[in-house]
Amino acid sequence: MNITESFKHREWPDLSRKGRVTILAWIAALPALTVIVLYRIIPILYNFYLSFNEMSYTGELTFVGLSNYRNLLHDPVFLRSLANTFALMATIPVGIAVALGLAILLNQKFPGRNVFRSAIFLPYIIMMVGIGVIWQYMFQTDAGVINYLLLQTGLVSDPIRWLSSSRWALISVLIVQVWKTVGFYMIILLAGIQMIPTQVYEVARIDGASRWQRFRHITLPLLRPTIGVCFLVGIVTTYRAFDLIMVMMPQGGPNHSAEILLTWMYKQAFSYGEFGYGAVLTMVMYVVVLLMVFAGWKLQRRSFE
Amino acid sequence: MTEDSPTNLTRRQYAKLSAALTAGAVGTAGCLGDDDDGSGGEGGAESISLLTWNLEFLEDSIEGWIDDFQNTEPPVEADYSDTDVEWVDRMDDQILSYYQSQLQTDDPVTVFDTLGMSFTRFAEEGIFVDLEEYASSDFMSKFGDESLEYATFDGDLVRMPFYQNAGATYINTELFEEAGIDEYPYSVDEFFDTAERIVDESDADYGLTTLTFDYRIWPFFWAEGIDVLNESDDAAAFNTSRAAEILERFHELTEDGVIPEVTWTGFVEEQAQQFGAGDTGMFIAPLSNVRRVQGYGDWIDEETLELTLPPGNRGNYEANGLCITEPNTSEAEREAAWDLIRSILSDKWQEDFLRNTTVMAGNLDVQEELSNDEEFRENNPLLAMAYDLWPELEEGYVMAPSVPEASEIADILDSEVSNAALGEKEPEDALDDAEDRVNDALSG
Numbered sequence: 001m002n003i004t005e006s007f008k009h010r011e012w013p014d015l016s017r018k019g020r021v022t023i024l025a026w027i028a029a030l031p032a033l034t035v036i037v038l039y040r041i042i043p044i045l046y047n048f049y050l051s052f053n054e055m056s057y058t059g060e061l062t063f064v065g066l067s068n069y070r071n072l073l074h075d076p077v078f079l080r081s082l083a084n085t086f087a088l089m090a091t092i093p094v095g096i097a098v099a100l101g102l103a104i105l106l107n108q109k110f111p112g113r114n115v116f117r118s119a120i121f122l123p124y125i126i127m128m129v130g131i132g133v134i135w136q137y138m139f140q141t142d143a144g145v146i147n148y149l150l151l152q153t154g155l156v157s158d159p160i161r162w163l164s165s166s167r168w169a170l171i172s173v174l175i176v177q178v179w180k181t182v183g184f185y186m187i188i189l190l191a192g193i194q195m196i197p198t199q200v201y202e203v204a205r206i207d208g209a210s211r212w213q214r215f216r217h218i219t220l221p222l223l224r225p226t227i228g229v230c231f232l233v234g235i236v237t238t239y240r241a242f243d244l245i246m247v248m249m250p251q252g253g254p255n256h257s258a259e260i261l262l263t264w265m266y267k268q269a270f271s272y273g274e275f276g277y278g279a280v281l282t283m284v285m286y287v288v289v290l291l292m293v294f295a296g297w298k299l300q301r302r303s304f305e
Numbered sequence: 306m307t308e309d310s311p312t313n314l315t316r317r318q319y320a321k322l323s324a325a326l327t328a329g330a331v332g333t334a335g336c337l338g339d340d341d342d343g344s345g346g347e348g349g350a351e352s353i354s355l356l357t358w359n360l361e362f363l364e365d366s367i368e369g370w371i372d373d374f375q376n377t378e379p380p381v382e383a384d385y386s387d388t389d390v391e392w393v394d395r396m397d398d399q400i401l402s403y404y405q406s407q408l409q410t411d412d413p414v415t416v417f418d419t420l421g422m423s424f425t426r427f428a429e430e431g432i433f434v435d436l437e438e439y440a441s442s443d444f445m446s447k448f449g450d451e452s453l454e455y456a457t458f459d460g461d462l463v464r465m466p467f468y469q470n471a472g473a474t475y476i477n478t479e480l481f482e483e484a485g486i487d488e489y490p491y492s493v494d495e496f497f498d499t500a501e502r503i504v505d506e507s508d509a510d511y512g513l514t515t516l517t518f519d520y521r522i523w524p525f526f527w528a529e530g531i532d533v534l535n536e537s538d539d540a541a542a543f544n545t546s547r548a549a550e551i552l553e554r555f556h557e558l559t560e561d562g563v564i565p566e567v568t569w570t571g572f573v574e575e576q577a578q579q580f581g582a583g584d585t586g587m588f589i590a591p592l593s594n595v596r597r598v599q600g601y602g603d604w605i606d607e608e609t610l611e612l613t614l615p616p617g618n619r620g621n622y623e624a625n626g627l628c629i630t631e632p633n634t635s636e637a638e639r640e641a642a643w644d645l646i647r648s649i650l651s652d653k654w655q656e657d658f659l660r661n662t663t664v665m666a667g668n669l670d671v672q673e674e675l676s677n678d679e680e681f682r683e684n685n686p687l688l689a690m691a692y693d694l695w696p697e698l699e700e701g702y703v704m705a706p707s708v709p710e711a712s713e714i715a716d717i718l719d720s721e722v723s724n725a726a727l728g729e730k731e732p733e734d735a736l737d738d739a740e741d742r743v744n745d746a747l748s749g
Contacts, residue, residue: 057405272713
């Protein structure tokens with residue numbers, strides 16, 4: 001007799017049906033919960049504890065109180081990397097907006113639309129290191145294809161120093177990040193659009209709703225859960241920018257202009273052996289991610305209210 | 306962190322995420338332990354491990370090292386036939402996070418191939434065995450005084466010289482001929498002037514490119530008597546008016562297109578590629594880049610490429626060394642580790658190493674013998690050129706500061722020098738900021 005049958009056969013007669021289902025649900029969730037506790041919760045708690053300590057290479061900890069947190073105030077790169085992390089997160093709504101436009105466009109019937117869908121999705125499955133190397137060439141000031149196109153079309157009169165000026169270095173990363181993720185968002189949104197019943201549009205059309213009104217009052221509200229999913233997945237994808245920055249600008253760009261919390265944390269902990277301070281940066285990163293997850297969760301939730 | 310692998314195998318950037326994942330295990334695994342002292346076998350140790358850096362391509366040779374060790378081939382004398390040797394290779398700076406993770410899980414690597422100055426941070430915490438208690442004077446006599454000095458930290462010999470390298474200047478002789486330049490530059494100002502002349506008087510697009518990270522830009526400053534740190538290694542010493550002048554010249558030459566921007570934004574491959582393209586007069590980089598630039602330029606041969614001295618013949622010296630981990634290793638394991646090191650550094654395997662790489666050997670006898678081998682010279686003319694230049698480089702090369710913060714200081718200098726060269730900061734401001742940051746790093 002399996003576990004479900006044993007519940008059915010009243011071997012736990014004192015429990016209500018709801019109680020039995022609850023226990024069964026917990027048993028089913030236990031493997032996943034174990035993994036989450038072991039590989040997520042415990043490391044986060046340990047990291048929090050580590051942030052109040054200095055750690056030697058052999059793992060001995062020395063309690064230093066808030067000293068590592070105070071170092072944030074003296075670290076000239078920290079604020080910049082924090083601001084850049086938010087800027088990178090801001091590529092999520094930008095990418096979703098671009099993807100939404102593309103999804104609506106590619107939801108129309110025209111020859112070759114599947115080719116366009118594939119072409120736009122393709123960057124998402126290419127590994128970030130390869131993308132970094134290719135874009136590094138494309139962004140070259142003198143010989144890069146991007147400046148060549150901009151100059152040829154007359155959009156700029158002087159070549160842009162994409163990777164060698166603090167003004168443009170982060171923008172270069174953001175452009176690549178949007179390019180990389182837009183295909184994924186597009187596919188998800190396309191699926192979301194196709195889930196919207198066509199009758200709703202037909203009724204709206206009969207009632208005289210314009211294209212914009214149909215988009216504003218039907219498509220957008222019904223896509224909110226899908227956009228929320230994109231937002232949450234986007235947060236995870238944002239972390240892949242680590243590889244991108246390390247490939248395109250291993251020193252974090254001129255004057256650390258493209259440094260993000262993740263790259264700075266990595267350098268502090270693993271290049272300089274500052275594990276305690278690295279743990280502090282990780283805690284800051286957790287807070288940033290929690291804020292973004294909360295925003296994504298709220299967005300998803302609003303659609304069901 | 307040093308990046309010049311003995312070959313052109315990798316880019317540093319290719320491996321960051323997996324390194325971070327490896328290190329992520331540190332937290333959860335920190336409480337795991339192993340009380341086994343590792344004793345066993347006639348040679349005393351059940352197993353030892355060897356961690357190498359960017360040597361995956363040498364798999365056959367490394368298996369040979371291990372076979373010789375286990376088969377009691379000279380110079381090994383004890384019987385290690387029952388001692389397992391686990392070999393792990395890690396690329397680029399993955400090696401540090403791997404080693405750190407192993408240390409913290411109480412399962413440390415026994416023999417660690419340390420790169421550049423990264424060993425100092427571990428040496429400061431007493432992670433490495435003082436090898437002088439194992440080394441006989443006969444064995445030590447195979448290595449140069451400088452390389453042994455570089456392997457010493459706080460009076461302890463913490464690593465054995467495995468291979469070494471020093472900065473040099475790669476010359477595109479065709480562009481020099483076109484520009485009518487007969488003499489190669491020596492002083493810093495001569496380097497700058499020559500770079501300008503090459504651009505003005507030949508078809509070259511650029512006059513000069515250089516590697517910058519890990520003190521590779523510092524020959525320009527050492528040549529002018531500007532040290533990174535003061536004599537007691539506790540404060541920055543580079544903030545001088547001459548240093549500001551050099552930075553100003555870097556900026557002018559970059560603005561004028563004499564130095565390509567990629568010099569300040571690239572890491573290794575980008576600059577090597579630039580020189581390999583054949584449109585740049587000079588490239589300042591360690592000798593180990595010979596095969597790397599050759600890979601990027603069909604035009605490169607012993608006629609078109611010349612290797613000569615870096616600015617003021619003050620190239621940066623760097624070396625890889627083999628260390629033995631002290632915490633959580635038994636005496637039997639350390640003795641076995643020492644015998645494995647002796648096998649690796651034996652004449653037989655050092656010669657094999659030289660034949661398969663582009664670096665200089667720690668074992669000087671072998672290097673000298675190979676540099677006089679006519680057949681080798683004929684088949685490897687560029688390497689022969691590097692070997693010929695080495696004695697001159699030895700006279701002038703400078704070692705990076707031997708402090709635990711060496712990697713962080715190198716990154717700060719690289720970043721601020723690039724800021725000034727790219728016009729992101731005024732030279733004086735870049736030096737002030739670098740000075741503050743270096744002093745902060747030193748004061749912990």
